[in-house]
Amino acid sequence: xPPFTYDAPxxxxxxxxxxxxxxxxxxxxxxxxRRWLHYAFLSRDGRRSLVANAAWLGPxxxxxxxxxxxxxxxxxxxxxxxxxxxxxxxxxxxxPWSAFRLPQAHGEVGKLAIGARAGAPAVKLDLARTxxxxxxxxxxxxxxxxxxxxxxxxVRATGTWDLGAGPVDVDAVGYHERVRGRWGWPxxxxxxxxxxxxxxxxxxxxxxxxxxxTFIRPIADSxxxxxxxxxxxxxxxxxxxxxxxxxxxxRGMLEPDALTVAPPxxxxxxxxxxxxxxxxxxxxxxxxxxxxxxxxxxxxxVRIVIPSETSLHAFSVHExxxxxxxxxxxxxxxxxxxxxxxxxxxxGAGGD
Amino acid sequence: xxxxxxxxxVETIEALSSRAPAVGAAxxxxxxxTRLNLFFGDxxxxxxxxxxxxxxxxxxxxxxxxxxxxDDRALAxxxxxxxxxxxxxxxxxxxxxxxxxxxxxxxRCFSILSQRASGMRIVQAIWxxxxxxxxxxxxxxxxxxxxxxxxxxxxxxxxESRWPALAYLDDRHPAARELIDKNEPVLAPARSLWNxxxxxxxxxxxxxxxxxxxxxxxxxxxxxxxxVLRLIPRKAPREDLYELMRxxxxxxxxxxxxxxxxxxxxxLGGRMEDALRTAAALEFxxxxxxxxxxxxxxxxxxxxxxTLHEAYGVGLAVNTGDAMNLFAVDMTLSNLESLGLARTLxxxxxxxxxxxxxxxxxxxxxxxxxxxxxxxRDADYSRMSTKKTGWYTCISPCRMGAVAAGETDxxxxxxxxETFRLIGIAFQIQDDVxxxxxxxxxYGKEPLxxxxxxxxxxxMIHLFREASERxxxxxxxxxxxxxxxxxxxxxxxxxxxxxxxxxxxxxxxLADKLASQGVRRFEKDVSFIEENPAKAVLRxxxxxxTTRAL
Numbered sequence: 001x002p003p004f005t006y007d008a009p010x011x012x013x014x015x016x017x018x019x020x021x022x023x024x025x026x027x028x029x030x031x032x033x034r035r036w037l038h039y040a041f042l043s044r045d046g047r048r049s050l051v052a053n054a055a056w057l058g059p060x061x062x063x064x065x066x067x068x069x070x071x072x073x074x075x076x077x078x079x080x081x082x083x084x085x086x087x088x089x090x091x092x093x094x095x096p097w098s099a100f101r102l103p104q105a106h107g108e109v110g111k112l113a114i115g116a117r118a119g120a121p122a123v124k125l126d127l128a129r130t131x132x133x134x135x136x137x138x139x140x141x142x143x144x145x146x147x148x149x150x151x152x153x154x155v156r157a158t159g160t161w162d163l164g165a166g167p168v169d170v171d172a173v174g175y176h177e178r179v180r181g182r183w184g185w186p187x188x189x190x191x192x193x194x195x196x197x198x199x200x201x202x203x204x205x206x207x208x209x210x211x212x213x214t215f216i217r218p219i220a221d222s223x224x225x226x227x228x229x230x231x232x233x234x235x236x237x238x239x240x241x242x243x244x245x246x247x248x249x250x251r252g253m254l255e256p257d258a259l260t261v262a263p264p265x266x267x268x269x270x271x272x273x274x275x276x277x278x279x280x281x282x283x284x285x286x287x288x289x290x291x292x293x294x295x296x297x298x299x300x301x302v303r304i305v306i307p308s309e310t311s312l313h314a315f316s317v318h319e320x321x322x323x324x325x326x327x328x329x330x331x332x333x334x335x336x337x338x339x340x341x342x343x344x345x346x347x348g349a350g351g352d
Numbered sequence: 353x354x355x356x357x358x359x360x361x362v363e364t365i366e367a368l369s370s371r372a373p374a375v376g377a378a379x380x381x382x383x384x385x386t387r388l389n390l391f392f393g394d395x396x397x398x399x400x401x402x403x404x405x406x407x408x409x410x411x412x413x414x415x416x417x418x419x420x421x422x423d424d425r426a427l428a429x430x431x432x433x434x435x436x437x438x439x440x441x442x443x444x445x446x447x448x449x450x451x452x453x454x455x456x457x458x459x460r461c462f463s464i465l466s467q468r469a470s471g472m473r474i475v476q477a478i479w480x481x482x483x484x485x486x487x488x489x490x491x492x493x494x495x496x497x498x499x500x501x502x503x504x505x506x507x508x509x510x511x512e513s514r515w516p517a518l519a520y521l522d523d524r525h526p527a528a529r530e531l532i533d534k535n536e537p538v539l540a541p542a543r544s545l546w547n548x549x550x551x552x553x554x555x556x557x558x559x560x561x562x563x564x565x566x567x568x569x570x571x572x573x574x575x576x577x578x579x580v581l582r583l584i585p586r587k588a589p590r591e592d593l594y595e596l597m598r599x600x601x602x603x604x605x606x607x608x609x610x611x612x613x614x615x616x617x618x619x620l621g622g623r624m625e626d627a628l629r630t631a632a633a634l635e636f637x638x639x640x641x642x643x644x645x646x647x648x649x650x651x652x653x654x655x656x657x658x659t660l661h662e663a664y665g666v667g668l669a670v671n672t673g674d675a676m677n678l679f680a681v682d683m684t685l686s687n688l689e690s691l692g693l694a695r696t697l698x699x700x701x702x703x704x705x706x707x708x709x710x711x712x713x714x715x716x717x718x719x720x721x722x723x724x725x726x727x728x729r730d731a732d733y734s735r736m737s738t739k740k741t742g743w744y745t746c747i748s749p750c751r752m753g754a755v756a757a758g759e760t761d762x763x764x765x766x767x768x769x770e771t772f773r774l775i776g777i778a779f780q781i782q783d784d785v786x787x788x789x790x791x792x793x794x795y796g797k798e799p800l801x802x803x804x805x806x807x808x809x810x811x812m813i814h815l816f817r818e819a820s821e822r823x824x825x826x827x828x829x830x831x832x833x834x835x836x837x838x839x840x841x842x843x844x845x846x847x848x849x850x851x852x853x854x855x856x857x858x859x860x861x862l863a864d865k866l867a868s869q870g871v872r873r874f875e876k877d878v879s880f881i882e883e884n885p886a887k888a889v890l891r892x893x894x895x896x897x898t899t900r901a902l
Binding site for chain 1: 516517518520521522541542543544545546547548549550551553554555556557578582623625686689690
């Protein structure tokens, strides 16, 4: 698959009402400018997981020109095995599918193909929205750094999936996110982020319940900490528990054998070790009579090593897959689902 | 019941001896031969002397060279970290009388105690009790002003109705079968990342080292036992194998080996996780050896509970011990992914050496018992003890911690040998003494069990060397009796003979001498490690043996 470059300006909206998305029509001019589209899917049978990221980055500091950079990485996991990863130069169909490219009706199918240059891992998926996104959120930290993101759960994905042994059919449901901003990895510090969809139920309908949480903790100033926990019901976000009303706790550590390093090149570079990934994560939230608890258990993790523009230490994103329980009560409606989720434990660029 | 000031000092010194041995030993060294009489403001009195690297406090005056008169304010200077010395130092609070050199020695001793011990939680707890009964202002002459009640901010409902994630993990899902089934840590507590107000990094590892050695030992043991439990499967044959293993490894123990391994690894720049599986492998080996050792010695109790063969029969016990040794190998090999091939091979090399030394030591002792011989020289005991317990209790844990940190220089690895050989022997002798004179609840074995087993201890060797021919023949006869025929009366007869021959005092003195030598060697042989908190823990452990209460 030829590498996709995003040199061309974003296409105008077919409806003619300004930019079609997923991002504003503005060039990335600073080295720390970033935009990305994030995809994470779990197959309905709970066996397979997919994480992919297509990122636009500002011009490299030493490049001598103002060209944007573009990277894509694809990671696949099959239960009982380890994660399989492309390098950062995976090919992606153009333009990358996004739920935030408007107009886009529910149920309208879009194509997304991502594949490693080596041929595997690779996926060819038909994606369709079933739900609506949360309101856009923003974290401001370190005085001049910011990160803005918007999430949508319940994205349906059907198609094929290839780990090198030939394509297999996949029916998955997942999560899509757009992120943009300008930040340095050391200033950002670390985050714990993740989601869980109800994998059961009618595949044509949105998941009955879904949850997305974010915890961003800039190292320099703890007052900049951001935390939120959002709950979706039947495709609509029905409760946003804000920073003060959430709590996060971890316990234990994942067996080191359950951790893979990605992209494969990173294994050759001798990056310094990271702290062990927590074995268990619990999140609780309460607002008035509404409450929610997410209890996640780490099963297998992949550490994506991302070079940092402003420090010698790399920033690492641990994509962790495992079973979880999402329970709570919103608007007097009690729910409890047993499902699987994907959690990110990130950090490590500081302390240089 | 009211606590007197002298009691406070007694409790404080006792707490220091066990929880910060290096501090106690340094203070004892500073005090030297100076003998103090202490007179307190509330009329109580006591004495303080240094004996075998320990501070010993008495509750009555002695023939002393220095008299120290405290009032409560001066006492607070020593240990009460909640009072700032400058606020409390009032003229006439402290009166010290005696020869100049000895006054200075007393002052140096008190300086060490006040600087190093006052921040310890256990010391603070003792002083808190004392302060609580002295709320009449006698304590400092200062009355705390009533503080205005602070208005609570934020969502008031949160406090009453919250389910913090921390409580969810720790309380709503307490350590139980469910956690074990999930291969989750049972003993390691959960950590809060965010409680609505304060954040912490998910990368922060729980603190391992504490200035209180008891705390450090307990923490290291908890982490390692969790790792051990994680590896034991929950499947059949559960009742006859895995459950026995699980029960056995969670029995009370001091946590000395895990702490040595983790502290050495971290002292050399490694991470705690690097040493965790190695320490867990050592625990498996140790427990496997204990199960087999108890069968060979026909012991009835271990760590305060019946030995495995007593409770479940010899067959199951042997098999469980074998399984523990097998799991130890498995645990060592599991380092391949995290530590790499070179370090794992280094660890295997160390383990092979340790096991060989241990089985040789066991063979020497069992041979003595079988032939009913008692060696005449202490050197024979030292050799046997080093092989049987010294290697796997002290030397190998340090060497393996170093290997896990990536240390490969044989000269540096050998730097741990002599120090921890001496400390290991001293520790073993003290253990043997405790079996004779210690409380069963504290020691965990049957009382006088070593005498019933005919164990060749330093005391027995001394007894056979020093006793008259008649006593020796009688003791020989007791030793030749089968274990089942020996009664408590036989053991007590032998104990009386040992006391008469001065064997116990001799053993205590020998242990003290060896431990002191070990501490000196530590400073010399391990000087290649730069000073850091983990090395301080190793130093505390080295001193732990010198200040153990016997």
